[in-house]
Amino acid sequence: MQQLSGIDTTFLNIETNTCPMHVGGLVLLQPPPGQTPEQSFRAIFDLVESRLDHVPPMRRRLLMTPLDIDHPYWIEDPDFDLVHHIRRRALPSPGGQAELDALVCELAATRLDRNLPLWELHVVEGLEGGRIAVITKMHHAAIDGVSGAEILTTLLDLSPEPAVLPAPDKPWRPDDIPSLTRRLFTTAKSLSRRPGDSFRLIKSTMPVLASLGREAIERGKLILQGESTRSVIGLAPRTRFNRQITARRSYAHGGFPLATIKAIRKAFGVTLNDVVLAVCADALRAYLEERSELPRHSLVAGVPMSTRPEDQKGAGGNHVTFLRTALHTDEADPVARLQKISGDMAAAKEKMRALPASLMGDWAKVPSPALMARAARLYENFGIQSFHAPAFNVVISNVPGPPMPLYFAGLRVLANHPVSIPFHGVGFNITLMSYCDSIDYGLTADHDTVPDIGHFAELMRAAMERLSHAAAAA
Amino acid sequence: MQQLSGIDTTFLNIETNTCPMHVGGLVLLQPPPGQTPEQSFRAIFDLVESRLDHVPPMRRRLLMTPLDIDHPYWIEDPDFDLVHHIRRRALPSPGGQAELDALVCELAATRLDRNLPLWELHVVEGLEGGRIAVITKMHHAAIDGVSGAEILTTLLDLSPEPAVLPAPDKPWRPDDIPSLTRRLFTTAKSLSRRPGDSFRLIKSTMPVLASLGREAIERGKLILQGESTRSVIGLAPRTRFNRQITARRSYAHGGFPLATIKAIRKAFGVTLNDVVLAVCADALRAYLEERSELPRHSLVAGVPMSTRPEDQKGAGGNHVTFLRTALHTDEADPVARLQKISGDMAAAKEKMRALPASLMGDWAKVPSPALMARAARLYENFGIQSFHAPAFNVVISNVPGPPMPLYFAGLRVLANHPVSIPFHGVGFNITLMSYCDSIDYGLTADHDTVPDIGHFAELMRAAMERLSHAAAAA
Numbered sequence: 001m002q003q004l005s006g007i008d009t010t011f012l013n014i015e016t017n018t019c020p021m022h023v024g025g026l027v028l029l030q031p032p033p034g035q036t037p038e039q040s041f042r043a044i045f046d047l048v049e050s051r052l053d054h055v056p057p058m059r060r061r062l063l064m065t066p067l068d069i070d071h072p073y074w075i076e077d078p079d080f081d082l083v084h085h086i087r088r089r090a091l092p093s094p095g096g097q098a099e100l101d102a103l104v105c106e107l108a109a110t111r112l113d114r115n116l117p118l119w120e121l122h123v124v125e126g127l128e129g130g131r132i133a134v135i136t137k138m139h140h141a142a143i144d145g146v147s148g149a150e151i152l153t154t155l156l157d158l159s160p161e162p163a164v165l166p167a168p169d170k171p172w173r174p175d176d177i178p179s180l181t182r183r184l185f186t187t188a189k190s191l192s193r194r195p196g197d198s199f200r201l202i203k204s205t206m207p208v209l210a211s212l213g214r215e216a217i218e219r220g221k222l223i224l225q226g227e228s229t230r231s232v233i234g235l236a237p238r239t240r241f242n243r244q245i246t247a248r249r250s251y252a253h254g255g256f257p258l259a260t261i262k263a264i265r266k267a268f269g270v271t272l273n274d275v276v277l278a279v280c281a282d283a284l285r286a287y288l289e290e291r292s293e294l295p296r297h298s299l300v301a302g303v304p305m306s307t308r309p310e311d312q313k314g315a316g317g318n319h320v321t322f323l324r325t326a327l328h329t330d331e332a333d334p335v336a337r338l339q340k341i342s343g344d345m346a347a348a349k350e351k352m353r354a355l356p357a358s359l360m361g362d363w364a365k366v367p368s369p370a371l372m373a374r375a376a377r378l379y380e381n382f383g384i385q386s387f388h389a390p391a392f393n394v395v396i397s398n399v400p401g402p403p404m405p406l407y408f409a410g411l412r413v414l415a416n417h418p419v420s421i422p423f424h425g426v427g428f429n430i431t432l433m434s435y436c437d438s439i440d441y442g443l444t445a446d447h448d449t450v451p452d453i454g455h456f457a458e459l460m461r462a463a464m465e466r467l468s469h470a471a472a473a474a
Numbered sequence: 475m476q477q478l479s480g481i482d483t484t485f486l487n488i489e490t491n492t493c494p495m496h497v498g499g500l501v502l503l504q505p506p507p508g509q510t511p512e513q514s515f516r517a518i519f520d521l522v523e524s525r526l527d528h529v530p531p532m533r534r535r536l537l538m539t540p541l542d543i544d545h546p547y548w549i550e551d552p553d554f555d556l557v558h559h560i561r562r563r564a565l566p567s568p569g570g571q572a573e574l575d576a577l578v579c580e581l582a583a584t585r586l587d588r589n590l591p592l593w594e595l596h597v598v599e600g601l602e603g604g605r606i607a608v609i610t611k612m613h614h615a616a617i618d619g620v621s622g623a624e625i626l627t628t629l630l631d632l633s634p635e636p637a638v639l640p641a642p643d644k645p646w647r648p649d650d651i652p653s654l655t656r657r658l659f660t661t662a663k664s665l666s667r668r669p670g671d672s673f674r675l676i677k678s679t680m681p682v683l684a685s686l687g688r689e690a691i692e693r694g695k696l697i698l699q700g701e702s703t704r705s706v707i708g709l710a711p712r713t714r715f716n717r718q719i720t721a722r723r724s725y726a727h728g729g730f731p732l733a734t735i736k737a738i739r740k741a742f743g744v745t746l747n748d749v750v751l752a753v754c755a756d757a758l759r760a761y762l763e764e765r766s767e768l769p770r771h772s773l774v775a776g777v778p779m780s781t782r783p784e785d786q787k788g789a790g791g792n793h794v795t796f797l798r799t800a801l802h803t804d805e806a807d808p809v810a811r812l813q814k815i816s817g818d819m820a821a822a823k824e825k826m827r828a829l830p831a832s833l834m835g836d837w838a839k840v841p842s843p844a845l846m847a848r849a850a851r852l853y854e855n856f857g858i859q860s861f862h863a864p865a866f867n868v869v870i871s872n873v874p875g876p877p878m879p880l881y882f883a884g885l886r887v888l889a890n891h892p893v894s895i896p897f898h899g900v901g902f903n904i905t906l907m908s909y910c911d912s913i914d915y916g917l918t919a920d921h922d923t924v925p926d927i928g929h930f931a932e933l934m935r936a937a938m939e940r941l942s943h944a945a946a947a948a
Contacts, residue, residue: 017553017589037567079491081721087580090564092599093511106561113585115491125566247555 001063001073001175004141009071011140012062014423018247020111021141022118024419026104026253026442027134028127029411032160037125040132040411041088044123047155047409049082053168054154057142058085061117063177077117078174084116091126097253100124100133101454105249107135108419108444118142132411140421156406156413236324236393237295239288241428245446250453253417254461255440260468267471268335270342275467276398276439277301277345278338280430281327282463284394287456288329298326302392302426323348324392334463335470395420397431398439405436417442422449475537475547475649478615483545485614486536488897492721494585495615496592498893500578500727500916501608502601503885506634511599514606514885515562518597521629521883523556527642528628531616532559535591537651551591552648558590565600571727574598574607575928579723581609582893582918592616606885614895630880630887710798710867711769713762715902719920724927727891728934729914734942741945742809744816749941750872750913751775751819752812754904755801756937758868761930762803772800776866776900797822798866808937809944868902869894875907875914891916896923 004012015021031040052058060074091099103124112118118139127133143151157163236242256279264275280301288294303323325344331337397420406413417440418431427449432441441460443453450456478486489495505514526532534548565573577598586592592613601607617625631637710716730753738749754775762768777797799818805811871894880887891914892905901923906915915934917927924930 017555017558041566079721081491083580083583083722084491088566088576090566090600092515092562092564102562106557109557111587111589113587115585126564247553248557 001075003073004071008141019423022112022137022139025136026417026419028414029132030414031132031411041123043409045086047162051155053172054165055151059117062114075175085120087122089122089124095126101251104251104419108249109247112139156408160407160410236300237297239393241393241449242425245422245424245427246448248447250445250447250450252443252453252457254457255415255438256464258437264467264471267474273398274342274345276432277341279460279463280396281329281337282334283459285329286459299329300392301325301327301394301396304397334466395426395429399433401433401435415440420444422446475549477547478545482615492719493897496586496611496613499610500891500893502888503606504888505606505885515597517883519560521636525629527646528639529625533591536588549649559594561596563596563598569600575725578725578893582723583721586613630882634881634884710774711771713867715867715923716899719896719898719901720922722921724919724921724924726917726927726931728931729889729912730938732911738941738945741948747872748816748819750906751815753934753937754870755803755811756808757933759803760933773803773867774798775801775868775870778871808940869900871905873907875909879910889914894918896920
């Protein structure tokens with residue numbers, strides 16, 4: 001048994017039916033010639049089964065504490081069965097990109113079952129060209145971007161022939177489910193060991209709940225926004241992206257050749273990340289302009305940054321904070337905008353480095369789960385995000401991925417598109433990940449916030465073209 | 475808010491990952507000529523949406539009490555969204571009966587999300603002949619066979635043109651989610667109102683949990699077996715059907731012409747139900763004989779019977795008990811076996827009538843949820859069912875259905891196959907339901923208990939043929 005950290009617990013507590021807290025991926029695969037979809041499914045099932053020993057989170061499930069008064073534990077699930085986690089599916093007709101994106105939406109909108117280890121892998125057939133899609137779901141409480149990448153590394157191979165991994169030092173041993181009595185004792189012991197502030201807060205949870213209001217909401221906001229409150233950038237303007245979200249999702253995926261982005265980077269002396277932000281900024285400006293909704297002040301992006309210390313790799317759990325940066329959508333010229341973004345990012349990164357990496361983790365140790373769940377609920381009921389100024393308008397996340405071709409159970413990985421989490425107040429997420437010679441992206445949004453998300457993808461393509469032309473002319 | 479009855483709560487408490495407690499149906503539909511699968515999906519979605527006011531359980535979700543110490547409540551879900559409940563799917567290739575049955579298995583093995591109203595409806599395309607399948611899931615705590623049929627009646631129509639139902643007297647009003655504090659008060663009040671025995675038992679739950687063992691298991695058994703302990707029939711022999719089940723399912727569906735069964739009934743002067751039991755008995759005998767596993771003593775079937783008083787129709791909830799009856803599998807002659815079954819059933823039904831209808835409901839008011847969940851867990855951990863004699867070997871349920879053609883959102887209902895629940899100790903369920911000119915059945919089993927369930931369906935067909943020939947010769 002291993003107790004969850006405060007920030008991981010937070011990802012459980014802020015989860016509601018309209019805001020499931022799992023991240024995912026849409027992996028496109030090319031099966032070897034002559035392989036049937038059923039054989040592909042079987043190969044993937046068997047491969048994952050053979051690697052379970054090497055990915056501990058996959059067989060761990062939650063054990064909640066009585067009354068949710070302390071952080072929950074991970075236990076090695078004695079009832080683990082892979083059939084719950086690897087599912088075979090087919091696309092409805094006509095099996096195009098629209099149907100694939102719709103399936104991603106459905107899976108993004110469906111919460112993971114907390115009675116099971118918090119992940120699913122859907123093997124999808126019926127795509128054009130005989131390709132196979134694998135859509136993954138993993139709860140944010142169990143991974144962040146970095147340990148998610150580590151899991152991927154363990155499941156993928158460098159060649160079509162899967163490697164044989166060495167057996168683990170000691171075989172996997174399921175836990176017993178402790179009785180309620182034992183859980184009460186464990187919880188009391190754990191609480192009594194906690195630092196003074198935390199213990200006092202949790203002891204006072206019950207009376208606090210009765211009068212809970214504004215304070216809990218402020219705590220909720222702080223968690224959601226991470227570092228934002230410490231930033232020097234002013235508040236973001238209000239846009240359509242910043243309101244109460246619904247249970248429905250919209251999703252679109254695509255990719256850019258890495259060579260195009262590198263040419264732009266070179267021409268203007270900026271970073272890859274700056275180019276990505278500038279492309280998003282251009283598309284956001286165009287999208288809002290089309291609707292006559294472009295605010296006078298610049299949009300602000302929240303950029304997740306890993307604060308995981310190097311020596312904690314492989315430990316799982318979340319070490320992520322948000323960097324806020326202006327997208328300069330009030331600047332009409334794409335190249336001038338790119339230069340401004342680049343200057344801001346360089347300055348902001350310098351500042352971030354000065355903060356201790358584990359600061360947010362420590363802070364998040366304080367609020368008890370019951371308190372947080374209540375805060376998240378208040379947040380939803382009153383739609384508070386619709387009334388106050390947001391800390392940032394969109395999340396833009398650019399994660400470095402593997403540069404070499406990879407294989408999954410003998411199927412070649414063609415592309416890997418992230419699926420992310422819109423939340424109340426920030427209903428639009430753009431996540432990009434490099435793979436081989438391209439940067440693949442996934443646009444995940446609340447459906448009512450960005451109903452025509454396929455059109456947004458077109459605007460991104462147009463933005464990239466504009467910068468590319470400018471680079472060629474420079 | 476409406477508190478769940480004891481027996482409905484029991485269906486929640488005995489649910490585990492290996493034993494999900496939802497029932498279901500596999501409804502085969504013929505769309506009107508020229509309708510695309512997407513149009514079929516849309517028609518079904520819109521039809522269900524338009525009838526929500528007439529099926530109250532569809533928008534109700536659970537509200538658990540603190541520490542699960544009292545029965546939970548149903549609340550009108552303020553976050554209700556139909557996208558969580560009606561899903562579009564396609565069969566994997568080649569889209570035959572095997573793939574359809576595999577999908578039924580997957581959905582039967584997946585627990586319903588307790589954060590949502592406890593039902594799902596999957597609209598499946600990709601079947602031979604352009605047919606559409608609708609696979610339903612509804613938690614046993616929310617319905618039994620009878621109120622399940624009432625829900626079906628409300629959603630189905632007598633003609634391809636859906637009827638326009640009158641608006642409800644007052645519009646639907648979602649509940650607020652009460653705070654933990656209010657829930658603590660409500661629970662204390664509810665417990666103090668409960669009859670003496672129940673209150674004492676629940677007050678003593680915490681100390682009892684520490685020493686919980688044999689007694690809880692006995693209680694669990696009693697719940698699972700219902701009336702069985704009062705019966706005069708001896709214990710059932712041990713068979714492959716009576717052991718610890720896994721999380722995996724096997725499923726097969728089929729049907730018989732009603733005319734065939736009626737001819738047998740007439741020839742031998744028995745009931746329709748007797749013929750159905752005799753067909754199952756013959757197939758069970760053949761199946762076990764093929765494996766050299768036929769016990770010397772007759773197998774015993776558990777036959778669920780509704781004990782719902784006429785005046786409680788429409789109230790939802792469960793009023794079901796099990797009648798135990800010998801299947802005379804020790805008798806080699808199919809016709810002699812049919813006659814013996816018929817005689818037993820007539821006598822047993824007479825006896826059942828003498829019991830007050832609400833007896834089981836009253837009894838089940840006693841154990842608290844925490845106690846029951848613990849009992850179910852012990853049951854699983856130690857695989858107790860593998861060691862003691864079962865009360866019955868299989869469940870055989872024969873439910874009368876509608877005799878006239880029905881339509882669902884304009885699609886014609888071709889057949890309606892039940893999907894039922896195997897549980898620890900009774901891993902094989904045969905449920906039949908009449909519709910128009912046929913009796914459709916669904917065989918639901920633990921996968922390891924009946925791995926070749928399609929073969930069992932063939933044995934049932936052979937058994938029906940044997941009795942049919944005997945009837946023609948009589």
